[in-house]
Amino acid sequence: MKLWHAVASKPRMELWARTNLWERDVEVYLPLMQRWRKHARKRELVTRPLFPGYFFVNVDLDVTSSRTIDMAQGVKGLVRFGARPPHVPDEVIAGIQHLEGADGYIDLEAWRGGFRPGEQVRISHGALVDVAAIVESVDEKSRIVVLLEIMGRQVRTRVERDKIGRDN
Numbered sequence: 001m002k003l004w005h006a007v008a009s010k011p012r013m014e015l016w017a018r019t020n021l022w023e024r025d026v027e028v029y030l031p032l033m034q035r036w037r038k039h040a041r042k043r044e045l046v047t048r049p050l051f052p053g054y055f056f057v058n059v060d061l062d063v064t065s066s067r068t069i070d071m072a073q074g075v076k077g078l079v080r081f082g083a084r085p086p087h088v089p090d091e092v093i094a095g096i097q098h099l100e101g102a103d104g105y106i107d108l109e110a111w112r113g114g115f116r117p118g119e120q121v122r123i124s125h126g127a128l129v130d131v132a133a134i135v136e137s138v139d140e141k142s143r144i145v146v147l148l149e150i151m152g153r154q155v156r157t158r159v160e161r162d163k164i165g166r167d168n
Contacts, residue, residue, distance in 0.1 A: 115161070
């Protein structure tokens with residue numbers, strides 16, 4: 001019976017390992033995301049694995065030898081806890097696939113419960129509880145930059161994601 005298993009890849013070799021396993025007729029799922037990267041004064045959109053160093057294969061280990069997977073170029077081996085590798089439930093894989101957009105990349109905002117720039121929010125904790133704000137930007141370290149209306153001026157401040165809620 002085919003089950004999903006986690007596979008560890010060599011550093012930054014996930015795409016290469018996926019290709020080598022495809023050539024061996026192994027079903028592979030490598031969830032990818034796109035991120036903006038700043039480098040040498042320019043911003044570029046780069047594709048990265050959602051789980052760096054890991055991806056999933058759907059195989060029947062009674063039919064396909066684990067050695068077929070372990071010996072593929074770019075692969076460290078199946079993730080194991082003991083002699084036989086544990087399987088990843090189909091629901092987990094389906095949940096990750098559900099987060100993919102039409103472009104085939106994971107939508108991190110949907111995954112994180114995403115707040116989008118321009119969205120009305122309300123501070124839910126701290127000294128500014130129940131104060132309305134507008135999301136200005138979102139960073140990847142669980143902080144959101146919001147604009148607050150205080151004494152007739154807009155004031156910019158950073159707020160932890162779990163300290164704000166949607167304005168209903």
